[in-house]
Every structure is written in structure tokens, then in C-alpha cells.
Amino acid sequence: MHAIHGWMLILLIGGASAKTVSFTLTATDVVCDYWNPHLGPLGITPSDQVYNPETMKLCQLLAVDSGPPQYPGPPIEVDEGDTLSITVVNLLQDSALSIHWHGMYQNRTCEMDGVPWITQCEIMPSGIGTRQTSQKTYTFKAYPPGTFWYHSHVMQQREKGIQGPLIVHAKQDHYRDTGAYQQERVVTFGDWWHDPVADLAYNGAPGVGANPVTYQLPFTLINGQWGNGTAELPYPTISVQAGVCYRFRFINMNGETVGNTVSINGHNMTIIATDGVELKPLLVNSFAIYNGERVDAIVCANQPIGSYLITISTYRTNTVLQDPRDGQRHDSYVSYAFLQYDTAPVASVENNCCDDFLTFCNSTNGTEVVCGGQIPPGIGGPPPRGTGGGTSTLPNAGVLWDYVASPFRAEPFTAVSIIGQPAYRFNWSIDVMTFPHAPNSNSPDPYTTLGIANYSFRFPHSPLLYTKGTCGAVTEPDFPQLTTRINSIPTLGSVVQISLFNSVAFGREIHTVNQSQYGFPHPFHLHSFYMHIVGIGRPNDGPWNGDETLLNLTNPMRKDIVTVPGNSWIVIRFIADNPGVWLFHCHIDHHAAAGMMTGFLVAPNDLPELPGGLQMCGPCLTSSRCPKGQQCASYEDYFLADDGLTALVVTTGVAIVVLATAVIVLLWIRRRLAKKLRAVHKDNIELPAVS
Numbered sequence: 001m002h003a004i005h006g007w008m009l010i011l012l013i014g015g016a017s018a019k020t021v022s023f024t025l026t027a028t029d030v031v032c033d034y035w036n037p038h039l040g041p042l043g044i045t046p047s048d049q050v051y052n053p054e055t056m057k058l059c060q061l062l063a064v065d066s067g068p069p070q071y072p073g074p075p076i077e078v079d080e081g082d083t084l085s086i087t088v089v090n091l092l093q094d095s096a097l098s099i100h101w102h103g104m105y106q107n108r109t110c111e112m113d114g115v116p117w118i119t120q121c122e123i124m125p126s127g128i129g130t131r132q133t134s135q136k137t138y139t140f141k142a143y144p145p146g147t148f149w150y151h152s153h154v155m156q157q158r159e160k161g162i163q164g165p166l167i168v169h170a171k172q173d174h175y176r177d178t179g180a181y182q183q184e185r186v187v188t189f190g191d192w193w194h195d196p197v198a199d200l201a202y203n204g205a206p207g208v209g210a211n212p213v214t215y216q217l218p219f220t221l222i223n224g225q226w227g228n229g230t231a232e233l234p235y236p237t238i239s240v241q242a243g244v245c246y247r248f249r250f251i252n253m254n255g256e257t258v259g260n261t262v263s264i265n266g267h268n269m270t271i272i273a274t275d276g277v278e279l280k281p282l283l284v285n286s287f288a289i290y291n292g293e294r295v296d297a298i299v300c301a302n303q304p305i306g307s308y309l310i311t312i313s314t315y316r317t318n319t320v321l322q323d324p325r326d327g328q329r330h331d332s333y334v335s336y337a338f339l340q341y342d343t344a345p346v347a348s349v350e351n352n353c354c355d356d357f358l359t360f361c362n363s364t365n366g367t368e369v370v371c372g373g374q375i376p377p378g379i380g381g382p383p384p385r386g387t388g389g390g391t392s393t394l395p396n397a398g399v400l401w402d403y404v405a406s407p408f409r410a411e412p413f414t415a416v417s418i419i420g421q422p423a424y425r426f427n428w429s430i431d432v433m434t435f436p437h438a439p440n441s442n443s444p445d446p447y448t449t450l451g452i453a454n455y456s457f458r459f460p461h462s463p464l465l466y467t468k469g470t471c472g473a474v475t476e477p478d479f480p481q482l483t484t485r486i487n488s489i490p491t492l493g494s495v496v497q498i499s500l501f502n503s504v505a506f507g508r509e510i511h512t513v514n515q516s517q518y519g520f521p522h523p524f525h526l527h528s529f530y531m532h533i534v535g536i537g538r539p540n541d542g543p544w545n546g547d548e549t550l551l552n553l554t555n556p557m558r559k560d561i562v563t564v565p566g567n568s569w570i571v572i573r574f575i576a577d578n579p580g581v582w583l584f585h586c587h588i589d590h591h592a593a594a595g596m597m598t599g600f601l602v603a604p605n606d607l608p609e610l611p612g613g614l615q616m617c618g619p620c621l622t623s624s625r626c627p628k629g630q631q632c633a634s635y636e637d638y639f640l641a642d643d644g645l646t647a648l649v650v651t652t653g654v655a656i657v658v659l660a661t662a663v664i665v666l667l668w669i670r671r672r673l674a675k676k677l678r679a680v681h682k683d684n685i686e687l688p689a690v691s
Contacts, residue, residue: 021084022086023065025062025063027091027097029046029093030058030061031045031056031058032061032071036233038072038225040071059071060092072223073150076150077165078168078169083140087135088137089134090126091125093125098154099138100151101148101150102525102560105144106527108608109139110582112138114150114153115527118581119464120463120465121463122154145171145173146273146278147273147294147296148165148166148276149163149253151163158253158255159192159589167249173278174413183241184247184249185247185249187249188223188250188251189222189253190221190224190254193255220312220333226335231348235337236337240340240341241301242302244300246298247297252291255588256588257315258291259290261311261313262289263311264396265308265309267300268285268396269286269297271295272298273296274293274557277530280412283398284297284400285395288405293559306387306391307338307341307388307390309390310339311334312335312336312337313334314334336383336384338386341389344389403557404521412555415555417553417555421495422496423494424494426453426498428453429453429454430586430596431452432448433450434446449482449594453485455598458484460474460484461474462617465580469486472620489603492579492602496573496574496576499546500524500569501542501543501564502564502570521563521564523561524564525561526583526584528580529560530558531574532572534552534556534572535570536565537565537570542567542569576602579603579604581599582599582600
């Protein structure tokens with residue numbers, strides 16, 4: 001019910017005639033049900049220390065206005081072109097916060113992009129810090145239209161609950177306007193950890209020394225819920241009415257896993273959009289959706305009334321540790337939900353063979369059905385069965401759509417061509433980097449991290465946007481490859497090309513599609529811009545050979561996240577038409593935290609004036625630009641301070657103007673006096689003598 005209340009509130013606000021949509025999101029620490037965080041807080045405060053970590057979790061959830069905290073976060077639903085004004089309040093105990101509005105262009109509002117130390121200072125917890133405050137108001141246009149989401153950009157807060165859907169309804173929607181669908185459903189996927197920080201380490205993995213992953217990742221939440229059909233954990237359901245066609249807006253909110261494959265028994269799906277870009281219709285029986293991506297598909301409830309199984313297969317990330325429950329390492333797992341016709345019986349454990357709380361059935365030799373605790377849930381055994389028409393279904397029509405692993409391409413509905421040669425070209429690889437020891441450490445143990453183009457990203461100490469890149473960057477003294485690497489694109493409107501080779505293979509990092517194996521794919525997100533996928537290799541193709549005849553420049557797919565196949569390549573182009581500092585990074589949380597990130601400083605001389613009052617943070621507080629003996633409290637202080645070159649130029653200019661004005665006035669006065677004196681002298685000469 002909590003999610004329903006939040007949804008209704010945003011619908012009411014977003015559907016009004018006013019073009020500004022305003023509300024408050026408040027982040028708090030709560031104890032939630034580990035299996036079903038969609039139920040909201042359990043009424044136990046984190047300080048009580050009485051919650052069971054096996055069935056409960058310390059979550060960080062968002063509440064809208066005076067509503068209760070919820071997971072996923074409150075859905076935001078607005079119309080294309082609306083102005084959003086969202087105040088984010090941080091009431092977390094000891095965690096900083098920022099919110100990134102994933103997929104929004106932020107046209108000339110880079111300061112609203114929500115990336116700490118790049119476009120803003122962190123929103124600090126209440127009462128902590130002297131310069132930062134505990135809230136920030138984000139104001140920006142809702143554009144482009146489509147299916148998007150928002151999430152914290154402080155690493156690994158997504159997996160604790162700070163994320164939610166952001167839907168921007170298009171002014172012109174071909175499929176809606178032609179009656180292809182009548183209603184909508186939002187479906188979110190999210191991996192769920194007991195403690196993501198404790199379960200993941202940034203350094204040192206078996207084999208290569210990078211990123212071990214706990215075995216404890218057996219569940220994908222569907223709209224914040226996981227179930228096995230028992231009374232305690234019912235299967236998640238998506239309700240539909242017979243005879244109605246729906247636009248399903250699928251959102252992959254995974255933090256640490258690479259992606260999912262989705263299918264619905266007995267129901268074809270027609271993909272019509274991805275990452276907000278309308279596509280020509282593509283009939284599929286299942287599709288892959290990678291970390292951070294969105295897929296919109298039309299699903300018609302045109303089958304006999306029943307409950308139909310939805311299967312969500314999840315690809316793990318990197319090396320997995322041995323599962324003590326069965327002694328095995330599992331590279332993938334499955335979660336289930338049901339497409340529930342409104343009058344159909346609900347699928348439950350009674351429709352299956354086992355009623356154990358945390359186990360599925362295991363089929364031995366194809367004949368004997370065994371129940372017990374030997375098979376971890378989602379790992380083995382036959383899937384649950386549906387009800388009514390869902391007990392026996394015909395095979396779906398269409399293809400498996402996976403643009404990373406299969407030849408099927410989705411073509412944008414409106415063609416956009418990339419003509420002409422790029423002004424800037426970057427040929428990069430994804431790297432594992434090893435150093436003799438960790439920075440600022442005397443440990444003899446080697447230090448392994450991740451990077452792009454042999455550089456591992458380090459966040460600056462002050463927001464680069466505020467200083468236009470002139471202050472705040474960080475470089476580790478012993479290792480210059482560990483640095484704040486931002487690439488300069490000084491000319492607005494330039495075409496930029498990136499070729500990216502995925503050379504990384506972490507130990508057991510194997511991905512299987514259609515029984516073929518290849519290295520691990522990496523989903524990359526570019527802030528602000530759509531990337532045109534002009535070329536992509538097949539898994540195991542190796543690096544791109546530079547042959548531009550392989551590129552599609554007429555109507556390539558456009559996405560804000562592109563996934564690079566394992567041991568292969570991708571070539572993307574984008575038009576750098578929005579000034580600002582924009583990140584480009586792997587969307588797997590701990591890969592980005594480990595340095596698989598870079599960025600672009602686009603047209604700093606064309607940056608608009610930033611809003612007044614933006615607070616500074618970090619060492620640029622004491623920059624030489626700031627007033628002597630003081631600190632820069634805001635970016636205005638930084639650029640308009642009373643010393644340094646800027647102040648000298650301003651002061652000198654003012655002095656020259658004042659002096660010139662004074663000289664002109666004095667010359668004018670002198671001329672007037674001289675004229676009067678001449679007139680008086682003339683008059684005196686002509687006066688008659690007095691006798």
C-alpha cells in the first residue's frame with residue numbers, strides 16, 4: 001500500500017495543468033524486511049540492534065513529502081517539458097547523499113546532474129559539516145521523454161534502497177496515439193544484498209586480485225519483492241485485465257549484477273523503446289536488459305484467464321565465492337513472478353511440489369522429485385507452475401533480443417544520422433591495473449584496481465563544475481595513473497567518437513547466452529548525452545580493427561547505457577552540445593568505485609552562470625583565488641574573490657574607468673571655464689571709458 005500511496009501522490013501532482021512539479025524526498029535509515037523491502041519499515045529503529053540480519057536489513061529508503069519510506073523509491077511521473085523542483089533531505093545517520101536523475105539531458109543545468117565532487121558537494125547528514133547542508137533542491141526540465149529512473153550516486157547506496165522510477169510521458173507517443181496500448185505497468189528489477197559494503201571488497205580477488213563477490217546474492221527483487229510461493233513469501237505479481245494491452249516499462253536497477261533476461265509464459269512481447277528512444281516494433285519471446293537499462297514492451301493480456309510465470313534470469317558479476325549451502329559456485333540464478341489476470345487464482349506453493357520456506361524442487365534423473373535444503377533457491381530445480389491458462393502455454397513467438405550477444409538489432413523509430421568525421425577520437429580499453437602497493441601504504445601486498453585507458457579514476461576534492469576544472473583534481477603522488485582524468489572537449493557541438501575494447505576477464509567471469517560462453521560484459525553510462533552505437537563486435541571478436549566500413553552511420557541505436565561485449569569492442573559517437581562536466585563510467589557500482597570511470601569537460605567557456613549560493617567544499621575552499629585569510633563559501637567567491645588575477649583585472653579595469661571619467665570631467669570643466677574667461681575678456685575690451 002505504501003508504494004500505491006506514493007504513486008498516486010506523484011500522479012496527482014504530475015497530471016496537473018501547472019508546468020512546475022515540486023515535492024520533497026527524505027532519506028532515512030530504517031530496518032526493513034530483507035525479502036520484501038516493499039513492505040516498508042518494520043517499526044524497529046536501527047539503534048535498537050535487535051533485528052535479525054538473516055531476515056531483516058538496514059535499509060536507506062526515501063519518502064515523498066509526509067509519506068512513509070518505501071522501496072523502490074516514490075515513483076515520479078510527469079509530462080515532457082515539465083519543470084521538476086525536488087528538494088532532497090538527508091536524514092541518514094552517517095552517510096552523505098546525492099541523487100542522479102538517470103537519463104535526463106540536464107540541458108545547461110549540469111549542476112543538477114547529482115554527482116558528488118563533479119557537479120555538486122555531497123548532501124551531508126544533518127548536523128555534520130560546517131559548509132555543506134543537509135538538503136539540496138534539484139530543479140531541471142523533464143526531458144527527454146521515456147522510461148528513466150533516479151538513484152543515489154554515492155557508491156553502493158543503490159543496493160540499500162535509494163532509487164526509484166522516473167517516467168516522462170511524451171507529448172507525441174506513436175504507440176499510445178495509435179491505440180497499440182491502453183494502460184501502463186512499471187516493473188523494476190534490483191539485486192539485493194544483506195550488506196553490500198561488507199559483502200564486496202574493492203581490491204583483491206581470486207586469480208587476478210580484483211573484486212571478490214559474496215555468494216549471498218540469490219535474489220532479484222521485482223518491484224521490491226521476492227517470493228517462493230509460501231504464505232510468508234508470496235510470489236510477486238503484476239496484475240492485468242483480460243483484453244487490455246499494456247506498455248510495460250522495465251527498469252534494471254541492479255547495483256552489482258550485470259543484467260537480466262526476461263520472459264513471460266504464453267505472452268509475446270513487442271519492444272517499442274529502450275532508454276527512452278522509441279523503436280520500430282520488434283517481436284521477442286524474451287529479452288536481455290543490462291544494468292541501468294530500460295526496455296519498454298507492449299504485452300497484451302489476450303490469453304485464457306490465469307497466472308502466467310514470469311522468469312527473470314540474473315547474471316552475476318565477477319568471481320563468485322563458494323556457496324556453503326551446496327558447495328558450488330553459481331554464475332547465475334533465477335527469480336520468479338506471475339502475470340496475474342484479475343480473476344485468476346494466485347500461484348502459490350500449493351501449485352508446486354515443495355513447501356519448504358527457502359527451497360525449490362529438485363528433479364533427480366528427470367523422474368524422482370526431491371524436496372529439501374540441498375538446492376539454494378533460484379539455483380536449481382524446476383520452475384513453479386501457473387494457474388488457469390498459465391498451467392499449459394504455447395511457445396512464444398519472436399526472437400531472444402540481446403544486442404550484446406545476438407545479431408538482432410532494434411532500429412530507432414525516428415532516424416538520426418551521424419554525418420562527417422568526429423572532431424575528437426578516443427581509443428580506449430577497459431583495464432585491470434596492478435601496483436606494487438596501495439597508495440599511501442607501506443604494505444608489501446600488491447594493489448589491484450580497475451580503469452579506462454590505463455588510468456584509474458579518483459574523485460576530485462572539490463566539484464570540478466564549480467571551478468571549471470581549474471581546482472580540485474587529485475593525483476596519487478606515487479602512482480600518476482590514479483588520477484582525476486577528465487577529457488577536454490572545448491568546442492560546443494563537436495562530434496566525439498569512443499572505441500572501447502573490453503579486455504577484462506576476472507577469473508571465472510564467464511557469461512552464457514544460448515549455450516555460448518564469453519567474457520564478462522560491462523554496461524557503460526554517459527551522463528547527459530545519447531550515445532549512437534555505430535559499431536559493436538560479437539563476443540570474443542577482440543579489439544576493433546579501425547575499419548569504418550563496419551560502422552552504421554545512418555540510423556544507429558541510441559542509448560544512455562551501452563554494454564560492451566566480453567573480449568570485444570563497441571564504437572559510439574555523441575554530439576557534445578551541452579556544456580558541463582559529464583561522467584562516463586561502468587554502471588556496476590563497485591567497478592565505478594574502483595576507478596572504471598572517466599569524464600568530459602565540454603565547452604567550459606560556454607557554461608551558463610550557475611545559480612547563486614552553491615556551496616563549495618574541499619581544498620578549493622582555501623584556493624589562492626579566495627579572499628586572503630578567508631575561505632570560499634561559494635563558487636561566486638571563487639571566481640569573484642578580491643585577490644588573484646580575476647580580482648586584479650576587475651580592480652584595474654574599474655580604476656581605469658574611474659580615472660578616465662575624472663579626466664574627461666576635468667577637461668570639460670576646464671573648457672567651459674576657458675570659454676567664459678574669453679567672453680569676459682572680450683567684453684572688458686569693448687566697454688567705453690568712464691570719465
